Amino acid sequence: MHKSPVVLIRCESYELQAVSAAVERGLSLLGGIERYILPQEKILLKPNVLAGDQPERCISVHPSVFRAVAASVQAVTPHVTFGDSPGFGRPATHLNRAGMTAVAGELGIIQADFENGREVAAIGSQSTNKFVLANGVIESDGLISISKFKTHQLTRLTGAVKNQFGCIPGLRKAEYHVILPNAYEFANMLIALNLLIKPRLYIMDGIWAMQGNGPRGGDKIPMNVLLFSPDPIALDAMAARLIDLDPLILPTTKPGANWGLGVYTDEEIELLGDPPQQFYNKDFQVKRTPVEIVATLRGVSTLKNLISPRPFIQSLKCVKCGICVSACPVVPKALSWMDENKKMPPQYTYSRCIRCFCCQEMCPEGAIEIETPPLGRLFNRFCR
Ligand code: SF4
Ligand code: SF4
Incomplete structure (x- = not known):
């Protein structure tokens, strides 16, 4: 062999x-x-x-x-x-x-x-x-x-x-x-x-x-x-x-x-x-579940939007640099500034978000985390 x-x-x-x-x-x-x-x-x-x-x-x-x-x-x-x-x-x-x-x-x-x-x-x-x-x-x-x-x-x-x-x-x-x-x-x-x-x-x-x-x-x-x-x-x-x-x-x-x-x-x-x-390090923090079933759906369906893991911004960590907005690959962007002066963190429009996590990957402050909505947790529990 x-x-x-x-x-x-x-x-x-x-x-x-x-x-x-x-x-x-x-x-x-x-x-x-x-x-x-x-x-x-x-x-x-x-x-x-x-x-x-x-x-x-x-x-x-x-x-x-x-x-x-x-x-x-x-x-x-x-x-x-x-x-x-x-x-x-x-x-x-x-x-x-x-x-x-x-x-x-x-x-x-x-x-x-x-x-x-x-x-x-x-x-x-x-x-x-x-x-x-x-x-x-x-x-x-x-x-x-x-x-x-x-x-x-x-x-x-x-x-x-x-x-x-x-x-x-x-x-x-x-x-x-x-x-x-x-x-x-x-x-x-x-x-x-x-x-x-x-x-x-x-x-x-x-x-x-x-x-x-x-x-x-x-x-x-x-x-x-x-x-x-x-x-x-x-x-x-x-x-x-x-x-x-x-x-x-x-x-x-x-x-x-x-x-x-x-x-x-x-x-x-x-x-x-x-x-x-x-x-060996059994306590290493890593997501230990397979890629969520819903994340394998193509595009952004209503179902995917409601139950798939999604990025969110921890406001206190955000320095409003805008790197996440630049990194978002969809057009129009799924993450954008809501105020002209950029005093508030960018905000998500989840209905456009394809869950590629480029924004989370590029954030220099670790301010973007991934959460699974309650409906998604329920869905995954019954579909595994
Ligand atoms: S990349 Fe991170 S720190 Fe910069 S604006 Fe986005 S969330 Fe805030
Ligand atoms: S996960 Fe991808 S599509 Fe969604 S806001 Fe972040 S970069 Fe844009």
Whole structure:
């Protein structure tokens, strides 16, 4: 039986020496980085940067993890680039704030073009027949995906599979939320995207993870682990198991296995490195229920509006920055200012809201939370 290797390496701090040793050990247990890239190949590093928050907030991949991986790749090929496309704003700004640009400057790594892109035909996808990929992705020979161990309200965890969504430039990402509001169709699209890009290797920064109201507004928590695998489904499944979450709760697991992107059962995964028991955290705050049945309905029906989980703003935390309004992809927007002076937090028009949670994902203050209306809780109880 084919088994996918997943390596777990203990690392308790972002001190560069410790991280470099952990990355080196993780890669060597997979047979060395040279098993995945060739000399002279153009290799793109794709760290999860999201909205470019300071490293100490543990929202983005930590710069020392990025640096350690980059140095390993540079030992094989001099042609290394890096990039990520945030949900709003310019990639250069976010990469700079997250500390990646400084590291890249020291190592002589060039920033790839993630602002512009071209259409590329999708492979065997039911959800879309083409993707627009960032030029930096198209122009590379191979990609190394560096994700962050974090919660996500739509996909439960944002990990190895979801990280490639940032290969779609700028606001084009929002279009996928509009045309694929069904959470499982969105997951299928992510699988198709990974099958198209075929990253060579997936690495996850879980030294400090994010629990609760992730991917930007949650609480940081030490998990003390770096994960490595050439299989993103296996890597995400292992991350889920570390927090006592059934991998099948992740909407990407089953389609990922069905379409041959990876495997997820214990029998199909070869665990290497440090024993998983030392990382288990059953109290990790994550939504432990499957994607709500009603959230799989297309568009915004009256039923969906009445019973599906919805975002709401905690007024006391809101600084009225308007990022959530900019992030809302529907037209007309489902979140808008009710007063010209913007003295009050933006307000939702739920009848337009497709429940993509882009507003919650982008709020820098963690002021947007997700609640299930009482009718929805009742509905879910009887439909499970
Ligand atoms: S992004 Fe967050 S802080 Fe900014 S206006 Fe929206 S809810 Fe308020
Ligand atoms: S209000 Fe928020 S959840 Fe609703 S459509 Fe806009 S961004 Fe998505």
